[in-house]
Amino acid sequence: MNHQPFNEWIYQDAPLTEQDEQELKAHLKTCPVCQDNDKAWQDVNGMLKSAPMMPAAPGFVNRWQASLADRRQKELRRQVWMGFLILSGAFLLTLALIILFIVLNHSPVSLFTQVFESLTGAWLVFLEAKASITHWLQTIPPLLIGAGLLVFASWCTVLVLAWNLVFRISSRKGIPTK
Amino acid sequence: MKIPDSEWLPLALQGNEEAFTRVVEHYQTPVYNLCYRMLGSPQEAEDAAQETFWRAYRNLNRYDPNRSFMTWILSIAAHYCIDQHRRQRINILPLEGYVEDTSPDPAPNPEAYASQSEEAAVLRSLLDGLNPQDRAAIILRYWYDLSEMEIAQTLNLTVSAVKSRLHRARITLGQRWQAAHPSAVPERRHDESPAF
Numbered sequence: 001m002n003h004q005p006f007n008e009w010i011y012q013d014a015p016l017t018e019q020d021e022q023e024l025k026a027h028l029k030t031c032p033v034c035q036d037n038d039k040a041w042q043d044v045n046g047m048l049k050s051a052p053m054m055p056a057a058p059g060f061v062n063r064w065q066a067s068l069a070d071r072r073q074k075e076l077r078r079q080v081w082m083g084f085l086i087l088s089g090a091f092l093l094t095l096a097l098i099i100l101f102i103v104l105n106h107s108p109v110s111l112f113t114q115v116f117e118s119l120t121g122a123w124l125v126f127l128e129a130k131a132s133i134t135h136w137l138q139t140i141p142p143l144l145i146g147a148g149l150l151v152f153a154s155w156c157t158v159l160v161l162a163w164n165l166v167f168r169i170s171s172r173k174g175i176p177t178k
Numbered sequence: 179m180k181i182p183d184s185e186w187l188p189l190a191l192q193g194n195e196e197a198f199t200r201v202v203e204h205y206q207t208p209v210y211n212l213c214y215r216m217l218g219s220p221q222e223a224e225d226a227a228q229e230t231f232w233r234a235y236r237n238l239n240r241y242d243p244n245r246s247f248m249t250w251i252l253s254i255a256a257h258y259c260i261d262q263h264r265r266q267r268i269n270i271l272p273l274e275g276y277v278e279d280t281s282p283d284p285a286p287n288p289e290a291y292a293s294q295s296e297e298a299a300v301l302r303s304l305l306d307g308l309n310p311q312d313r314a315a316i317i318l319r320y321w322y323d324l325s326e327m328e329i330a331q332t333l334n335l336t337v338s339a340v341k342s343r344l345h346r347a348r349i350t351l352g353q354r355w356q357a358a359h360p361s362a363v364p365e366r367r368h369d370e371s372p373a374f
Contacts, residue, residue, distance in 0.1 A: 011348040013319075040359075041352040044304065048320040048351075051301055056210035056227060057220065061203045064231055068195075071232050 003034055010038045080170050187247055191238055198238075201247075202231050208248065208322065209255050215317045216259035216310070218302045226262060230255040245331075252322065253332040256314045263310040300358070307354045312347040315340055 006027045009016055016024065028035050102111065137145060186204070189197035209230050214223035233254050234241075241250055305313050314333055318324045324332065330340045 008345075011345055011352065013344060013348075036356060037352055040355045041348060044348075044351045044355045047297065047301060047304075048316070051297075051321065053207050053211045053321060054214045054223075055207045056224065060206045060210065060224075060227070061199060063224075064202045064206075064228060065199060067228050067232070068235070075236075 003031065006031070006034050007037060010034065010041055187243075191241065191243070193238075198235055205231075205248070205251055209251060211321060212252055212255045212314075212317060213259055215302075215305060215321065216256070216313060217262060218306060222262070226255065226259055230258055233258065246328075248322075249324070249328055249332050252318065253334075256318070256332060257334075260310040260314060303358075304351050304354050307350055308347050311335070312343045312350070315343045316347045316351070319344060 009024050186197040186200040190201050210227040213226035217223050234251050318329045326337050326340045330337045
């Protein structure tokens, strides 16, 4: 038996014309397959239409407010890390471009010679500076040198700790945008 | 209750957090219901609904005030749930198992509760047989009474795609219902062809 278009009409959302409806009714009387399909769909349709809206568990808005604070904090932390990564990436990219520029504009031999000369020159400057400083230090009382070193070490420690603290706070709270 | 679309929404769009909380309060049930019908589990639905509101909050500047806020937020929820389905490949509850899955309950009206609970389980089981986009289309059609045009906008589909998805989903739901109720279907004659 041909079930079309009756089977299409059974599942159709839009209302049928009066003539189509009559034809469908007549077909359903003679066709048990379409009759079953129609019955099944009527049952499902009724169930779908009568199904209620499922409400959220009580306290949804409170949980939203709590999660908003948490999510915002995570978002800001993510932004800080993103900023850090972007800056690091930009630095590395710049460095890579500089290196590429140097490599492309100098032959490997001249580059090696220049690097070697620069290193030798730097080493000579270091030796000269070392000799001058040693000579200069010999004129200063030893106690003053110790005190100076202590002040310098303390200052470095304070700077490192402050940087660390600022980074931790920024990564936890983020940087306020407003 | 004041209508958030006219009262709170403009304030929320200006960044007023209190106003957005009111918006959450107003839309929590439709959003949660969509997530629940899509995912089938209260915990996943809760997480999905919270995530939906967070995404809406973050993207409020992209909301077009000429469009209905309800369809906009349902669109966010539906897409999130479809993604969840794809990512997690949620375990499909076998239709035959739905009766065993109903949780026992409690007073005051255990019979009514059991009946509701069984119906909810049957419904969930039927919906589990649909692919995520067909499922979303059916949910938006039957729970939210959205037109095919609105469903198309919500799911980023064409109207004809929505029509064919709805039609295919109805056929699948009918078939699954028949499979779960074999006693209601008399034996097909040997010379009888299937209707599909």
